[in-house]
Amino acid sequence: MKKEQNIKPTESELEILNILWSKGPSTVKDVHEQLAATKNVGYTTTLKIMQIMLDKQLVTRDASSKIHIYQSAVDKTQAQGQMVQRLIETVFNGSAMQLVMQALGNHNTSATELAMIQEYLDKQTKQGKKK
Amino acid sequence: MKKEQNIKPTESELEILNILWSKGPSTVKDVHEQLAATKNVGYTTTLKIMQIMLDKQLVTRDASSKIHIYQSAVDKTQAQGQMVQRLIETVFNGSAMQLVMQALGNHNTSATELAMIQEYLDKQTKQGKKK
DNA sequence: TGGCATTTACGAACAACTTCGTACATTTGA
DNA sequence: TCAAATGTACGAAGTTGTTCGTAAATGCCA
Incomplete structure (x- = not known):
């Protein structure tokens, strides 16, 4: 019974979502420090984008204290899935x-990773066709 | 010795590239008919985007006749690779x-497809780590 | 409490993308 | 030949995303 939303974050929004996914609920300051480590951007820019994300309901915030705490409102796995799906459709002709x-x-890809994928595939195929 | 360009087409541009990739060199009319089949868009809009793509060198055109013939200037596989790479970096933490x-x-995915991937992986792992 | 630092809010400016109207050029066939 | 059809060029307008300056609110501490 989950709310099905279509997630289409912009580049900047995705950067922030990634931070929120890895760090959990954070202040603007937290997010901005993280962002500023790899990117030259002003504090108010980060703030603004996060406010827009609040508007779009990509994040929620706790404003009970005056220092607001933001957290992602979208599920990481679901968002990843949608983005992969979109790429498959738009670039790989659905395959x-x-x-x-x-x-x-x-x-x-490393040999270890390949092995893990193989294992995963084995399980998939052994348990027969689904659908 | 290939020219290394960074390909980042917009949504609309990607739609057009897909058409050019599948149909080969085409006129604006060809592309637009294809596009209009699934999307409500004006002819001059298609034309404009293709002109912009020419500007960005995403396509080339043969204007020797008065009816210009456009073709993709970017390699499909390379473009796909870059887009996958970008997704891996921005959404899957490099993995x-x-x-x-x-x-x-x-x-x-269908069982057949899974089997093909397995076969591919087998070849990869058997021939050992490359590089 | 007063003043400095921190934080939030807001709006303006700019850039990229999309869309299309209009004008102009060329082709075609009656 | 000339009018309709087809095609290209161009610019303007609307939308979205990004950036940041400035102002206002709040917190902190000496």
Whole structure:
């Protein structure tokens, strides 16, 4: 019974979501410090984007204290899924397999990772066709 | 010795690239008909975007006749690779494996496709780590 | 309590993208 | 040949996203 929303964050919003996903509920200051570590951006810019995200309901905030605490309002896995799905549709003609090949082929994946994927696939195929 | 360009088409541009990739060199009219099949958009809009793409060198055109013929100036595989790479970095924390899991888990891939991926992985792992 | 630092709010400016109206050029066929 | 159809060029307007300056509110501490 989850609310199904269509998540389409902008670049900047996604950066912030990533921070919130990894750090959990955070102040603007926290997020901005994290952001500023790799990017030259003003504090009020970060604030503004987070306010916009609040508007779009990408985040929620606790304003009970005067220092507001923000947290992601979207599920990480669900968001990842939607973005992958979108890429599959728009770039790989609907074929997940083609995307997987690309990802594995180009990315120089480690042997360990490949093994883990194989294991995963074995489980999938052994338990028969789903659907 | 290839020219390394960073490809970042917009949504609309990507739609057009997909058409050019599948149909090969095409006129604006061709592209627009294709586009209009699924999307309500004016002819001059399509034309304009294609002109902008020419500007950005996403496409080239043959204007020797008065009816210009456009074709993609970017390699499909390379573009796909860059977009996958970007997704891995921005959403999956650099891990191709995580993306693959997502793609396979969510997407209800067919048994046949899974088998093909396994075969591919077998070849990869058997020939040992590259690089 | 007064003043400095921190935080939030707001709006303006700019840039990128999308859309389309209009004008102009070319082709075609009656 | 000339009018309709087809095609290209251009610019303007609307939308969205990004950035930041400035102001106002609040917190802190000497």
